[in-house]
Amino acid sequence: MDGHAKNRFPTAALAAALAGALVAGLMATAILAIFLLAPTEETMGDVQRILYVHVAAAWCGLASFLVAAAGGALYLVRRDLGWDHWAQAAGELSWLGCGLTLVTGSLWARAAWGVWWTWDPRLTSTFVLWTIASAYLFVRSGVEDPHRRARAGAVLAVLGALDVPLVVVAARWFRGVHPAAPEMDPRMRLVLLVSVVAFSALFATLVAHRRGLLRLQARLDAWEAAADQRQAAQGGATPPRPDPLQRRHHHEKELPWVRS
Amino acid sequence: MLARLWWIVHKDLTCEWRTRRAWPAMLLLGLVVAMVFSLGTDLPADQKRQVLGSLLWLAIFFAGMIAMDRSFAAEREEGCWDGLVLYPVSPAAIYLAKLAANALALAALEAVIIPVFAVLAGVSLAGSPWALVLVAVLGNLGIAALGTLVSALGAGLRHGAATLTVLALPLATPVVIAAAEATRLASEGSLDASWARWVQLLAAFAVIFVTAGAVLFEYVIEE
Numbered sequence: 001m002d003g004h005a006k007n008r009f010p011t012a013a014l015a016a017a018l019a020g021a022l023v024a025g026l027m028a029t030a031i032l033a034i035f036l037l038a039p040t041e042e043t044m045g046d047v048q049r050i051l052y053v054h055v056a057a058a059w060c061g062l063a064s065f066l067v068a069a070a071g072g073a074l075y076l077v078r079r080d081l082g083w084d085h086w087a088q089a090a091g092e093l094s095w096l097g098c099g100l101t102l103v104t105g106s107l108w109a110r111a112a113w114g115v116w117w118t119w120d121p122r123l124t125s126t127f128v129l130w131t132i133a134s135a136y137l138f139v140r141s142g143v144e145d146p147h148r149r150a151r152a153g154a155v156l157a158v159l160g161a162l163d164v165p166l167v168v169v170a171a172r173w174f175r176g177v178h179p180a181a182p183e184m185d186p187r188m189r190l191v192l193l194v195s196v197v198a199f200s201a202l203f204a205t206l207v208a209h210r211r212g213l214l215r216l217q218a219r220l221d222a223w224e225a226a227a228d229q230r231q232a233a234q235g236g237a238t239p240p241r242p243d244p245l246q247r248r249h250h251h252e253k254e255l256p257w258v259r260s
Numbered sequence: 261m262l263a264r265l266w267w268i269v270h271k272d273l274t275c276e277w278r279t280r281r282a283w284p285a286m287l288l289l290g291l292v293v294a295m296v297f298s299l300g301t302d303l304p305a306d307q308k309r310q311v312l313g314s315l316l317w318l319a320i321f322f323a324g325m326i327a328m329d330r331s332f333a334a335e336r337e338e339g340c341w342d343g344l345v346l347y348p349v350s351p352a353a354i355y356l357a358k359l360a361a362n363a364l365a366l367a368a369l370e371a372v373i374i375p376v377f378a379v380l381a382g383v384s385l386a387g388s389p390w391a392l393v394l395v396a397v398l399g400n401l402g403i404a405a406l407g408t409l410v411s412a413l414g415a416g417l418r419h420g421a422a423t424l425t426v427l428a429l430p431l432a433t434p435v436v437i438a439a440a441e442a443t444r445l446a447s448e449g450s451l452d453a454s455w456a457r458w459v460q461l462l463a464a465f466a467v468i469f470v471t472a473g474a475v476l477f478e479y480v481i482e483e
Contacts, residue, residue, distance in 0.1 A: 076479050124433075124437070125434075128430050128433045128434075131430035132430045132431060134430075135427035135430055135431075138427065139417075139427060142417070143417055148416075148417065151479055151480075151482075152413055152416075152417060154479065155409070155413055155476050155479060155480055156413075156431075158472065158476060159406070159409070159431050159469075159472060159476075160430075160431065162465075162468055162469075162472065163431075163433075163434065166434055173457070173461075174457070
């Protein structure tokens with residue numbers, strides 16, 4: 001193992017802790033602002049406050065997908081798996097962001113329009129983006145070799161990123177029921193900005209943490225592969241790897257309802 | 261260079277003619293969907309016209325993906341893949357040649373399936389044939405462009421290739437929806453501003469997918 005990691009560890013941990021504290025502070029501020037600072041909307045009442053979470057999640061989902069596509073493109077050019085880790089982390093969080101957008105939007109739609117869902121252009125294109133993100137994660141999980149996986153993921157992410165401008169433009173180009181850019185009270189605009197900043201910070205730290213996990217996993221795999229190679233070169237058998245999930249193998253006798 | 265590209269198209273068409281591997285399955289699936297649509301939905305004529313566009317383009321998409329998937333899988337099995345990669349033409353050019361062959365396959369499918377759908381749905385196509393042809397050509401290009409790229413990607417992955425075909429549908433959704441809406445409007449005879457909008461979207465995505473495919477193909481076919 002390189003000594004650099006050991007020396008950097010305290011500083012990295014401190015940076016992570018500070019970032020976490022900052023994000024927690026921002027999110028707390030956002031939540032307080034949403035419930036205390038933002039005025040109550042006259043037609044919809046308190047339900048309208050979903051908007052602050054919905055818009056922030058939508059922004060984060062779209063931005064994360066673009067980051068995933070950029071990471072994939074950078075991998076294709078540089079062939080450095082580090083970029084692929086960023087791409088996968090961002091892809092997972094894009095899936096989460098789009099999912100949250102769909103769920104919060106659905107709750108708002110039920111209150112505003114009386115239906116949980118409608119095939120409005122913006123809703124449809126966001127749903128399509130969510131399914132593309134699902135497909136991205138699904139295909140990645142099926143490929144063993146890291147470089148093949150990175151390549152397949154990069155191609156899918158770049159293709160999927162073509163849908164992002166469609167999501168943005170769809171509400172304006174094709175008239176649907178989704179509100180485009182309504183007039184807002186300045187305090188509402190401020191709370192929306194705070195919410196978007198807080199959610200962006202949250203998603204950014206989550207992507208960074210996930211990417212760190214992927215990097216550690218890749219290092220562990222490389223170390224294990226090197227160890228196995230050394231063992232094979234020396235002619236010994238490779239030792240059994242400990243099962244991280246601690247799967248227990250039940251025998252029937254242990255189950256109380258099975259008559260032995 | 262065009263002569264070299266023509267040879268790739270010629271190879272694909274000749275192989276298909278001699279082995280009849282993909283096109284019959286493709287045409288059969290299209291006809292079966294048309295039959296199920298007609299039998300399964302007992303709707304009055306104007307309501308059938310509403311659904312005609314979407315079902316037609318879904319049938320074209322799935323049948324087309326079967327053909328494209330099979331052709332790439334067959335190439336890999338026969339060992340032709342390596343020959344294709346080593347061919348002295350840029351990967352983008354290989355992609356365009358493959359795209360041309362697949363577009364021809366889709367055109368054959370459309371030539372069979374659109375009249376069948378029209379007959380079964382009781383819709384007259386004589387009203388605005390050129391509009392329908394335009395939509396068919398653009399939709400063909402869009403689906404073929406995406407299908408060629410995704411099928412090549414699926415052939416390159418040892419596992420999960422079949423799922424990749426289905427997962428291409430979300431990517432193709434802008435093309436399928438735009439083509440479906442444009443077909444519906446054309447079959448109703450209302451070639452107005454909204455029809456033009458859908459055709460613009462369709463054309464934009466066809467161009468975007470062909471460009472993206474040409475750029476990404478070299479990363480897809482490398483080992």
